[in-house]
Amino acid sequence: MGSIDLQLENVNEDAELLKAHAEVYNHLFAYADTLALRAAIDLRIADIIHSHGHPMSLSQIASKLESPSPDVTCLARVMRMLVRKKIFTVDYNNTSGEEIVPLYGLTTTSMWLLHDQDLSLAPMFLTFTHPWIISAWFEISRSIKEGGTPFEKAYGQSFWERAAEDPEFNTMFNTGMAAATKPALDAVVKGYKDGFSELKGTLIDVGGGIGRMIAKIVKAYPHIKGINLDLPHVVASAPQHPGVTHVGGDMFKEIPNADAIIFKSILHDWTDEHCLKILKNCKKAVSQSKGKVIIVDVILNPDGKGLFDDAVIGCDLWLMADCVGGKERTEEEWRKLLKEAGFTTLNVIRLPTIMSLSIIEAVPQ
Structure with missing residues (x-):
């Protein structure tokens, strides 16, 4: 029995070693998933299939690309990856003579990648996989050893400074x-x-970009007077929205007086020190008896098993790499930050939406 037990133990050890080996390889090539999907979005493959109205062959897809000589073999390999990842479907039941002609179709996931749909995530995906953003990640190890922001080590300036200097990227980022x-x-x-x-x-x-959120709020609650505050170069490209006034400014210097202030996915871009400065400006801007601050942001759950918990951890690393000390925060960290800024957290509302956003309602102490 002893020799059999030893053999079984060796088999189990070998299986675990092989599993671990495979895990490393899966991490090694994980970037292939992301960049293959970026290529498909850039080529508008989902849009091509959607416009066609039903699944298409590779040659049909290739004929719609903006290229006089597309490489169909290369396209096939990218589609093979994306079918495996359930971005697209493939049907091998179609034949042309004796040849099987695979037909590629859309999934619920790829419907989110249509450029011209109101709820498209294509602009965001292209923004967050931009070479600027990706290249900063190569400086993470140096930042761990030396301190500082990886993006600044890569480019000698902050992400926001570089974005302000490049109108094309700035437009893409705002759209994303x-x-x-x-x-x-x-x-x-x-x-x-x-x-x-x-x-x-x-x-x-505050930090409302081109004013989409405040416009939506004012449309639903027309008794509210809406102000969209962002940097001058951002609001310069913002369209006009009924009931909304665009104001160019700097939240670190001053926030105009208001009855309430709302942030969506802004404070997670900054360190606690930066956030305290912003929140203290908020406290100056609102009534000490009736004013409030409304924060719409992620609440990080390190051990969470929800739909977006892995993405939240990934986003936290993006903030570390590309923003000036930005980070996702746990509920305890949010409450502590608000308390230090002179606010009391009244309520936390979990939203059933993308990235598991929450609404944190706070009032001056």
């Missing part, structure tokens, strides 16, 4: 952020219904 905001807007408008209904006067969306 607006696209990321779209799926969450209805959840915010409905999830904070009582708060918005009771609000009287002015609501400022």
